[in-house]
Amino acid sequence: MAFIKGYLIPRLFQYFLVIFLGLTAVFVIPRMTPSDPVQRTIAQLRSMGSYLDPASMNAFIEDLTEMYGLEGSAFQQYGAFWKRLLQGDFGVSFFQFPTPVNQLIRISLPWTLGLLLTTTIISWTAGNIIGGLAGYYNRSRWSKTLDTITMIIRPIPYYIFAFALLLLLAYVFEIFPVSGGTDIGRQFEFSLHFIVDVLKHAFLPALSLVLLGTAAWFQTMKLVVQNVNAENFVQYAKLAGIKENKIVSRYVIRNAMLPQITVLALLLGQIFSGALITEIVFSYPGLGMLLYNAIITGDYNLIMGITALSIVAITTAILVLDLLYPLFDPRVRHL
Amino acid sequence: MKVLKDLIKDYRFAISFCILGFLLILAILSIFSPYDPTLWGDVPRDLEPSWTYLLGTNSKGQDIFWQATFAVRNSLIIAVVAASVSRVIAVLVGMVAGYKGGRTGTILMFVSDVFLVIPLFLIIVMLAMLVREKMNLVNLGLLLAVFGWAWDARVIRSQVLSLREREFTQTAVLSGTGTVRLVLNEYMPFTMPLIFSTLINNMAWVIGLEITLAFLGLVNMDIPTLGTMLQWAISYQAVLLGYWWWILTPIILSILLFVALYWLSVSISEYLDPRTRIQRVGV
Numbered sequence: 001m002a003f004i005k006g007y008l009i010p011r012l013f014q015y016f017l018v019i020f021l022g023l024t025a026v027f028v029i030p031r032m033t034p035s036d037p038v039q040r041t042i043a044q045l046r047s048m049g050s051y052l053d054p055a056s057m058n059a060f061i062e063d064l065t066e067m068y069g070l071e072g073s074a075f076q077q078y079g080a081f082w083k084r085l086l087q088g089d090f091g092v093s094f095f096q097f098p099t100p101v102n103q104l105i106r107i108s109l110p111w112t113l114g115l116l117l118t119t120t121i122i123s124w125t126a127g128n129i130i131g132g133l134a135g136y137y138n139r140s141r142w143s144k145t146l147d148t149i150t151m152i153i154r155p156i157p158y159y160i161f162a163f164a165l166l167l168l169l170a171y172v173f174e175i176f177p178v179s180g181g182t183d184i185g186r187q188f189e190f191s192l193h194f195i196v197d198v199l200k201h202a203f204l205p206a207l208s209l210v211l212l213g214t215a216a217w218f219q220t221m222k223l224v225v226q227n228v229n230a231e232n233f234v235q236y237a238k239l240a241g242i243k244e245n246k247i248v249s250r251y252v253i254r255n256a257m258l259p260q261i262t263v264l265a266l267l268l269g270q271i272f273s274g275a276l277i278t279e280i281v282f283s284y285p286g287l288g289m290l291l292y293n294a295i296i297t298g299d300y301n302l303i304m305g306i307t308a309l310s311i312v313a314i315t316t317a318i319l320v321l322d323l324l325y326p327l328f329d330p331r332v333r334h335l
Numbered sequence: 336m337k338v339l340k341d342l343i344k345d346y347r348f349a350i351s352f353c354i355l356g357f358l359l360i361l362a363i364l365s366i367f368s369p370y371d372p373t374l375w376g377d378v379p380r381d382l383e384p385s386w387t388y389l390l391g392t393n394s395k396g397q398d399i400f401w402q403a404t405f406a407v408r409n410s411l412i413i414a415v416v417a418a419s420v421s422r423v424i425a426v427l428v429g430m431v432a433g434y435k436g437g438r439t440g441t442i443l444m445f446v447s448d449v450f451l452v453i454p455l456f457l458i459i460v461m462l463a464m465l466v467r468e469k470m471n472l473v474n475l476g477l478l479l480a481v482f483g484w485a486w487d488a489r490v491i492r493s494q495v496l497s498l499r500e501r502e503f504t505q506t507a508v509l510s511g512t513g514t515v516r517l518v519l520n521e522y523m524p525f526t527m528p529l530i531f532s533t534l535i536n537n538m539a540w541v542i543g544l545e546i547t548l549a550f551l552g553l554v555n556m557d558i559p560t561l562g563t564m565l566q567w568a569i570s571y572q573a574v575l576l577g578y579w580w581w582i583l584t585p586i587i588l589s590i591l592l593f594v595a596l597y598w599l600s601v602s603i604s605e606y607l608d609p610r611t612r613i614q615r616v617g618v
Binding site: 154158276291296 | 449
């Protein structure tokens with residue numbers, strides 16, 4: 001009971017408060033603009049050369065006002081915003097009218113989830129294993145070489161790294177396709193050919209994410225292992241004649257894993273906002289690409305939908321992590 | 336001075352120090368530019384590097400060398416504005432939350448937690464969309480400053496928390512030192528190096544974000560920065576047309592800048608933490 005009252009309830013309160021504040025920000029920010037989104041949309045349509053007579057123009061303005069949720073006072077709008085949100089309804093996308101935002105997200109989400117889940121898990125595992133070993137044997141030559149390589153790769157901004165990779169492996173040496181999730185016009189089917197095609201297209205974006213991700217995990221893991229290594233219990237284990245393998249796997253790496261698990265949960269939560277840059281550079285048809293299109297066309301409903309989804313996803317990931325953490329680290333107890 | 340002498344022994348510090356010096360000279364050279372960077376068609380288009388045009392010219396009829404000097408200068412300005420303003424916020428929040436603690440501390444840490452948890456990038460993109468028309472160097476810097484302090488405030492707070500427990504705090508308080516003087520005179524010297532290393536990291540973050548925002552077309556494309564320079568090269572298909580001098584200049588400059596900033600921050604923070612310093616030397 002002490003756990004529920006002393007930890008769980010305040011923690012859940014914090015969880016809902018953060019979601020509430022985040023979603024309120026999503027409501028407020030588009031309304032801070034001095035320009036009216038309705039007028040802006042009409043101006044955009046005009047500049048594309050379409051003409052409407054005054055009567056249908058008025059009807060159109062009314063429709064737009066309703067669609068953007070701009071009816072009534074700010075307070076009424078805010079109420080309507082939450083009512084729609086709690087029903088899980090983000091309205092219709094404006095520039096892919098009249099497809100609902102939910103449907104667009106549902107189409108894009110599997111691409112992003114597939115790409116990011118795989119690459120995050122691969123780079124986390126690889127970076128931790130290699131980094132752990134390099135930290136333990138930090139005086140060997142291969143450990144120092146790897147350290148130098150990551151020191152160079154790590155600071156390069158992802159966008160530039162991905163772009164350079166694309167230039168090298170798709171333009172200069174034409175090994176991989178330049179863009180897309182599959183060959184153009186290919187329909188979904190369960191066949192070996194289709195799967196190979198998907199994998200081939202996913203390879204370059206995945207490679208860019210895995211290389212940079214592994215370098216980052218490698219560095220932190222190596223540092224943490226070095227610190228754990230210097231602690232007394234490792235020295236005692238060595239003096240007690242415990243086998244080196246066992247010290248590395250059971251004592252050193254297990255302790256060093258703890259901070260890494262925390263960051264992994266944060267990253268998994270961020271998957272829902274998509275790898276925006278990855279998907280744009282490689283024209284990959286996931287959530288990031290959807291968001292990018294929403295940004296350049298000013299599709300507020302779609303941006304709000306994706307942002308709301310990722311706020312909920314990240315806060316939930318952190319909540320779950322906090323609750324599960326005692327399982328990984330018995331020293332932590334929530335009362 | 337002794338600190339600098341010790342640091343320069345680390346090859347990473349020495350190299351990054353030289354690179355940053357070089358980039359700074361480049362930025363200063365922009366004063367002597369014979370061209371206005373916002374104008375098109377000052378020089379013939381699409382020329383390869385030569386003695387007249389050191390790094391060639393681009394499809395907009397601009398001299399790439401002089402464009403690059405402006406780009407480096409402007410990217411550094413944004414970074415310095417954003418990083419120093421967000422340092423002021425981070426130091427204030429961190430010091431107050433750490434020293435005062437109590438309810439104020441809890442609230443301040445809750446606010447910084449909110450900033451850590453919400454998808455900042457999306458919020459920045461939404462805000463940048465709204466103020467796109469009024470986007471200049473300083474505004475962009477301020478926008479990024481508002482969002483770049485939360486993590487560092489936490490770091491500074493934990494440093495102050497540990498300083499508060501030290502004996503000299505008791506001595507100072509008992510001998511009648513006021514809170515403001517205590518924080519400024521006694522704590523600042525200890526936190527200064529930490530603030531400096533977060534400053535460098537924050538600058539790298541800001542420059543990276545500027546490049547990303549430029550890529551999304553959310554900054555003023557007429558002002559040359561590393562981001563907009565690269566974006567122009569891409570949108571003019573410099574890759575397909577083989578104008579390597581146009582596309583490679585911003586890429587190489589930004590890689591140099593990022594590696595230098597990163598190495599600088601790593602070597603400083605290793606210097607600050609003697610444990611890792613000893614491990615590096617391998618004692």
